[in-house]
Amino acid sequence: MRRTAQRRDGRDRRGVGIESKVEGFNERSRRAIEDEALHAAVEVHSKNTVNNRNRALRALPDAPELRERAYHIKQETMANLDRYLSQMAEAVEARGGNVFFARDGEEVVRYVGDLARRREARVITKSKSMATEEIELNRRLQEEYADLGLKIVETDLGEWIAQLAGDTPSHIVAPILHMSRHRAAEVLSGVAGEKLPPNVEDLVAFARRRLREKFLSADIGITGANFGVAETGTIVTATNEGNSRLVTSVPPVHVAVMGIEKTIPRLKDLSVFLRLLSRSATGQKITVYTNMVSGPRGEGEADGPEEFHLILLDNGRSKLLGTEFEEALYCIRCGACLSVCPVYRQTGGHAYGSTYSGPIGAVITPLLKGDEEAKDLPFASSLCGACAEACPVGIPLQDLLLKLRRRQVDEGLASKAQQIAFKGFEGAMRSPAAYNAGAKAGRLFQGPLSQRGLDRKIPGPLKGWTDFRELPPIAERSFRELWKEGF
Amino acid sequence: MRVSLFVPCYVDLISPGVAVSVVRVLRRLGVEVAYPQGQTCCGQPAFNSGFFDEARGVARHFLDVFEREPSDYVVCPSGSCTTMVSHYYPFIFEGLPEERERAEALGGRVREFSDFLMNVLEIEDLGAHYEGRAVFHCGCHQRRELGVMEEPRRLLENVAGLELLDWENEELCCGFGGTFSVKMPDVSAAMADEKIRALDKSGADTLISCDSSCLMHLEGRLRRTGRTTRVYHLAQILDPDLGKVG
Numbered sequence: 001m002r003r004t005a006q007r008r009d010g011r012d013r014r015g016v017g018i019e020s021k022v023e024g025f026n027e028r029s030r031r032a033i034e035d036e037a038l039h040a041a042v043e044v045h046s047k048n049t050v051n052n053r054n055r056a057l058r059a060l061p062d063a064p065e066l067r068e069r070a071y072h073i074k075q076e077t078m079a080n081l082d083r084y085l086s087q088m089a090e091a092v093e094a095r096g097g098n099v100f101f102a103r104d105g106e107e108v109v110r111y112v113g114d115l116a117r118r119r120e121a122r123v124i125t126k127s128k129s130m131a132t133e134e135i136e137l138n139r140r141l142q143e144e145y146a147d148l149g150l151k152i153v154e155t156d157l158g159e160w161i162a163q164l165a166g167d168t169p170s171h172i173v174a175p176i177l178h179m180s181r182h183r184a185a186e187v188l189s190g191v192a193g194e195k196l197p198p199n200v201e202d203l204v205a206f207a208r209r210r211l212r213e214k215f216l217s218a219d220i221g222i223t224g225a226n227f228g229v230a231e232t233g234t235i236v237t238a239t240n241e242g243n244s245r246l247v248t249s250v251p252p253v254h255v256a257v258m259g260i261e262k263t264i265p266r267l268k269d270l271s272v273f274l275r276l277l278s279r280s281a282t283g284q285k286i287t288v289y290t291n292m293v294s295g296p297r298g299e300g301e302a303d304g305p306e307e308f309h310l311i312l313l314d315n316g317r318s319k320l321l322g323t324e325f326e327e328a329l330y331c332i333r334c335g336a337c338l339s340v341c342p343v344y345r346q347t348g349g350h351a352y353g354s355t356y357s358g359p360i361g362a363v364i365t366p367l368l369k370g371d372e373e374a375k376d377l378p379f380a381s382s383l384c385g386a387c388a389e390a391c392p393v394g395i396p397l398q399d400l401l402l403k404l405r406r407r408q409v410d411e412g413l414a415s416k417a418q419q420i421a422f423k424g425f426e427g428a429m430r431s432p433a434a435y436n437a438g439a440k441a442g443r444l445f446q447g448p449l450s451q452r453g454l455d456r457k458i459p460g461p462l463k464g465w466t467d468f469r470e471l472p473p474i475a476e477r478s479f480r481e482l483w484k485e486g487f
Numbered sequence: 488m489r490v491s492l493f494v495p496c497y498v499d500l501i502s503p504g505v506a507v508s509v510v511r512v513l514r515r516l517g518v519e520v521a522y523p524q525g526q527t528c529c530g531q532p533a534f535n536s537g538f539f540d541e542a543r544g545v546a547r548h549f550l551d552v553f554e555r556e557p558s559d560y561v562v563c564p565s566g567s568c569t570t571m572v573s574h575y576y577p578f579i580f581e582g583l584p585e586e587r588e589r590a591e592a593l594g595g596r597v598r599e600f601s602d603f604l605m606n607v608l609e610i611e612d613l614g615a616h617y618e619g620r621a622v623f624h625c626g627c628h629q630r631r632e633l634g635v636m637e638e639p640r641r642l643l644e645n646v647a648g649l650e651l652l653d654w655e656n657e658e659l660c661c662g663f664g665g666t667f668s669v670k671m672p673d674v675s676a677a678m679a680d681e682k683i684r685a686l687d688k689s690g691a692d693t694l695i696s697c698d699s700s701c702l703m704h705l706e707g708r709l710r711r712t713g714r715t716t717r718v719y720h721l722a723q724i725l726d727p728d729l730g731k732v733g
């Protein structure tokens with residue numbers, strides 16, 4: 001077993017993992033804005049979750065203190081992550097489980113693929129896991145281990161529908177938020193071979209019947225992890241559908257894939273995080289199922305898998321430790337920042353072009369993949385701060401977005417035109433004479449433009465403004481001129 | 488009481504009437520107003536875009552100009568530009584202790600206009616009069632960083648003839664976001680449209696804010712979509728002449 005989460009060979013594999021098409025936020029958001037159904041779905045979701053969340057957090061008098069505590073626990077965990085990961089690994093191994101530190105998605109694919117080969121597996125059931133979405137585990141297993149003919153079935157209802165539709169999740173907590181009930185019914189009707197009515201109960205009943213068969217025939221169950229407790233080696237998943245239970249306990253093999261940042265030191269810390277997670281994600285006091293797994297079936301125990309494998313995934317996370325971006329690792333993937341984000345509200349999740357969308361997606365995607373791979377994302381925010389305000393662990397998302405913008409400039413990724421423009425801006429703003437001259441020039445320049453009346457669209461740097469809005473004219477006399485004249 | 492007036496660049500050049508109204512209101516309350524002539528901009532556009540070096544250059548100029556002017560407070564008719572100085576100057580000078588200290592000292596003295604009226608002068612009724620049904624848009628920096636949400640509302644509630652209406656999702660950002668408005672114009676405009684739909688629904692004929700930048704964006708969109716809604720900064724509403732000169 002390898003004990004370090006650090007990248008050792010210095011090879012940069014950031015291109016792997018998280019879906020690749022990240023450029024083009026504007027293009028994708030344009031399409032999303034025109035999509036009325038998407039808009040309606042996002043709006044309803046935002047409204048419900050935000051209201052429920054606010055209500056749930058208001059009913060929790062010590063919410064602000066919990067948030068502080070969560071932040072500090074995460075801070076302390078990250079400072080000692082090596083130690084906590086070792087402790088967790090030892091606890092799991094002591095109970096007969098296997099632990100594997102995966103540097104990246106490639107290593108997870110190898111590990112799980114080889115395991116499937118050894119177990120002669122045919123059917124793999126999965127419960128919801130963003131980490132495996134991030135590394136595109138399903139697709140890669142099926143492609144790279146094609147000879148095994150693996151059947152991989154997502155068992156979270158939303159994830160299953162997304163999988164059937166060949167779609168990806170558009171929200172960390174509500175994967176098919178972007179899909180209407182009618183579209184979901186259409187997708188499920190396709191596998192049912194009959195027309196299912198577009199109401200939730202019927203769809204759930206059908207899914208339950210169909211998935212039940214899969215649960216029972218599975219050779220391997222794969223889950224993610226909401227938390228991994230270092231002290232006890234316990235993997236915790238919080239779900240509302242109970243599918244996670246059937247994935248962890250029915251198949252003879254259970255594999256949990258957990259991002260290394262999901263570590264918490266002690267079992268008692270769970271009470272802090274579970275309370276925040278469920279309230280922030282859905283407004284529930286606690287999710288319907290909180291599943292805790294600490295290893296394979298023990299002697300004399302009736303349930304549990306023969307083999308238990310814990311895969312601790314780095315994939316670019318450890319390089320954030322101790323940097324100004326470390327706080328991005330405190331995320332518990334509750335989705336609150338997405339639900340309150342006014343940009344996400346207009347675009348939905350797919351516009352971000354990454355497994356992770358919304359404010360945390362705009363932060364974590366360039367951090368995991370590299371700035372060049374996700375140049376647009378830190379700018380896909382009006383910096384309104386609703387995200388940071390909502391985040392239950394106090395991640396300063398807005399500040400991180402600003403620092404990522406700065407990092408792009410430091411790396412020379414900003415366009416030449418911008419570099420020149422902001423140098424010019426600085427020069428003008430440091431010299432009142434230059435500022436005044438600029439104002440005069442602007443006034444002259446706008447003369448011919450203002451002749452054109454309403455609906456004028458101007459090419460050049462103001463295009464983005466004038467395509468959508470009227471350009472206000474520069475006043476005949478500036479305030480400084482009025483002041484000099486006296487009023 | 489002597490204050491230095493900090494007039495954001497776009498107010499100076501595009502909506503000078505807003506600053507005129509601020510001066511009138513303050514003078515009427517017996518405050519001595521100075522206008523440091525060397526001032527230009529707070530540097531937020533550069534900061535917002537990740538050009539921290541350039542933002543620091545502008546911030547240094549700002550500190551020089553305002554430190555030179557003796558005054559009790561620096562008053563600014565913009566929640567966003569106030570925040571740039573009070574919150575983000577210390578942020579960009581992290582690791583530069585001397586300048587950070589200067590930024591913090593000045594940042595402690597800078598006040599957004601309605602904050603200054605209510606919490607420093609402790610005035611909430613200016614005896615103003617305006618005929619209209621209005622909604623108030625609170626800029627996001629003003630709401631979240633400064634926490635000055637109730638003050639402007641209180642001041643507006645005391646304006647005779649003005650009916651202050653509620654509107655849907657009033658806490659949503661208007662979509663201006665500085666350079667965001669030109670970098671991501673589609674989303675920015677879609678955000679404005681959502682505000683405008685809420686405005687339409689409320690039945691308001693007037694839109695008021697403490698941030699002329701949000702207003703410039705919303706007004707630009709209102710006019711483009713053919714609406715005649717009246718758009719004012721809070722200071723103009725408190726000034727009987729609505730900021731008009733001559």
Ligand code: SF4
Pocket residue numbers: 280330331332333334335336337338360387390391392393394395397
């Ligand atoms: S950044 Fe905060 S609010 Fe967003 S998903 Fe993570 S924990 Fe939740």
